Amino acid sequence: MTVFVLFGATGDLAARLVLPAFWTLANEGLLPEDWLLVGNGRGDVSHENFRAHVREVLGSPKKGWAEFAKRLRFAGGGFNSDSPGSLLDVIGEARAQIGVNSQLVHYLAIPPVAFPEITKALGVHGLAKGSRVVYEKPFGTSPESFRSLNRQVHAVLDESQVYRIDHFLGKEATQQLHAMRFANQTMAAIWSREHVESVQIDVPETLDVANRAQFYDATGAVLDMLVTHLFQVAAEVAMEPPASLGAADLQAARETVIRRFRPIDPAEAVLGQFAGYRDIKGVAPKSRTDTFVAAKLWIDSPRWRGVPFLLRTGKRLAASEQRVSLVLRTPGAPFRKLPPQANVLSFSLAGDGEVDLTLLAKKPGIADDLEPASVALPLASLPEADPIPAYSRLIHDVLIGDRALFTRPDGLSAAWKAVRPLLDTPPRTIAYEPGSWGPAKARKLAAPHRWLLGQ
Numbered sequence: 001m002t003v004f005v006l007f008g009a010t011g012d013l014a015a016r017l018v019l020p021a022f023w024t025l026a027n028e029g030l031l032p033e034d035w036l037l038v039g040n041g042r043g044d045v046s047h048e049n050f051r052a053h054v055r056e057v058l059g060s061p062k063k064g065w066a067e068f069a070k071r072l073r074f075a076g077g078g079f080n081s082d083s084p085g086s087l088l089d090v091i092g093e094a095r096a097q098i099g100v101n102s103q104l105v106h107y108l109a110i111p112p113v114a115f116p117e118i119t120k121a122l123g124v125h126g127l128a129k130g131s132r133v134v135y136e137k138p139f140g141t142s143p144e145s146f147r148s149l150n151r152q153v154h155a156v157l158d159e160s161q162v163y164r165i166d167h168f169l170g171k172e173a174t175q176q177l178h179a180m181r182f183a184n185q186t187m188a189a190i191w192s193r194e195h196v197e198s199v200q201i202d203v204p205e206t207l208d209v210a211n212r213a214q215f216y217d218a219t220g221a222v223l224d225m226l227v228t229h230l231f232q233v234a235a236e237v238a239m240e241p242p243a244s245l246g247a248a249d250l251q252a253a254r255e256t257v258i259r260r261f262r263p264i265d266p267a268e269a270v271l272g273q274f275a276g277y278r279d280i281k282g283v284a285p286k287s288r289t290d291t292f293v294a295a296k297l298w299i300d301s302p303r304w305r306g307v308p309f310l311l312r313t314g315k316r317l318a319a320s321e322q323r324v325s326l327v328l329r330t331p332g333a334p335f336r337k338l339p340p341q342a343n344v345l346s347f348s349l350a351g352d353g354e355v356d357l358t359l360l361a362k363k364p365g366i367a368d369d370l371e372p373a374s375v376a377l378p379l380a381s382l383p384e385a386d387p388i389p390a391y392s393r394l395i396h397d398v399l400i401g402d403r404a405l406f407t408r409p410d411g412l413s414a415a416w417k418a419v420r421p422l423l424d425t426p427p428r429t430i431a432y433e434p435g436s437w438g439p440a441k442a443r444k445l446a447a448p449h450r451w452l453l454g455q
């Protein structure tokens, strides 16, 4: 028996990812037998109007909808330490219906500035004890606010109750990074500076921010994507072999390597803002918020010393991709001259995920010409594959109490240290055209070679 409380239930994240994840879990039979979902927000929305909203964001499903809709409630009037709005009443009714001892899972799908107050309110209104609480990223908005939020959270909750989500860790292909590496001796052997010349973690998006301008303008690409998703994926690539593939060891391996991230040098980072961003309703007319970031990350571990990790992401770019590429070194002999960056092992994190291998091969024919040849392994094509979207996977993990794919404060503290110089002395934000690959200056970061995507 579980009562889910979804804070920010009518927001962008809830509509695009969290509510669809619940729908998937319900249809797959992966939710507890008795469950109810209580949406929360500062406005007053009737249960019926909330159900209509949920139905719309799910694309007006028919089959299974009536059963799902019965389990949805809305508690309006906000929730803070001074006033619980109608949340306590609605939770009380929900628990009276499915069980007074039902597990409470609070999901904070709200901007990070609102995390401290809601956390405090959970304690004040008696909703913290025995509950599990899911925090969206970014966990804090600066190194200082991270520390303060961490203290506030631990004043109300035990660490074992806290699930800091970073949904890139829940993606099928992200988990493939360690699965393929450790399931194969050859793969494990090439996973180091000896064989890898550079790593690119490239997440361009064509997406706009108009439906979440206020949140985005207060956040920007560095906080929204770099210190969060791109760093976590970098940790997944860079970690040392864990003691076991058990949840705690995997989590520890990822968190530990973040301490080896060298603080980013602002001279090795480019920030951009797409032209027209400031005209969006909700964006400050003189906003300098970054909608693009590219940065070179160095990882000071014996395995990765000297290997640049090139990280890039931005909104309104030319394409949407989520690619992690290990560019393999080319040997000096016996071939005299080989094209650069032609041997690449790459993981597409988007959708159900794909693994691609590009290798230089001799072009069949009388000459000895080499040509890059690629093979693709769409993960969904594996026999009996049943891929699950990241949010469904992670919400299910919260339900079963599996913390392997959630972040820990020690790793996050190190991540904030590594991004600090970029926050304290950011380079000038450079304008770029929507539909482009961001500021031209970002190309130089990849020198002497190039970004694999886009140019």
Ligand SMILES: NC(=O)C1=CN([C@@H]2O[C@H](COP(=O)(O)OP(=O)(O)OC[C@H]3O[C@@H](n4cnc5c(N)ncnc54)[C@H](OP(=O)(O)O)[C@@H]3O)[C@@H](O)[C@H]2O)C=CC1
Residues within 6 Å of the ligand: 007, 008, 009, 010, 011, 012, 013, 014, 016, 017, 040, 041, 042, 043, 108, 109, 110, 111, 112, 113, 114, 136, 137, 138, 167, 211, 212, 214, 215, 224
């Ligand atoms: N959108 C996305 O694609 C993703 C977002 N995230 C994370 O999810 C979180 C929410 O993002 P998103 O949904 O885009 O943001 P939104 O701007 O859509 O905010 C979500 C909801 O939070 C409520 N809210 C806003 N400000 C406050 C406040 N000061 N106090 C209390 N409630 C507030 C609003 O609900 P109401 O007005 O009803 O109170 C709003 O609808 C962020 O932490 C973000 O980083 C993570 C992954 C993807």
Ligand SMILES: O=C1O[C@H](COP(=O)(O)O)[C@@H](O)[C@H](O)[C@H]1O
Residues within 6 Å of the ligand: 205, 207, 224
């Ligand atoms: O957390 C976020 O992630 C999305 C990208 O996620 P995906 O669902 O496309 O994998 C990004 O667009 C958004 O700005 C950010 O908040």
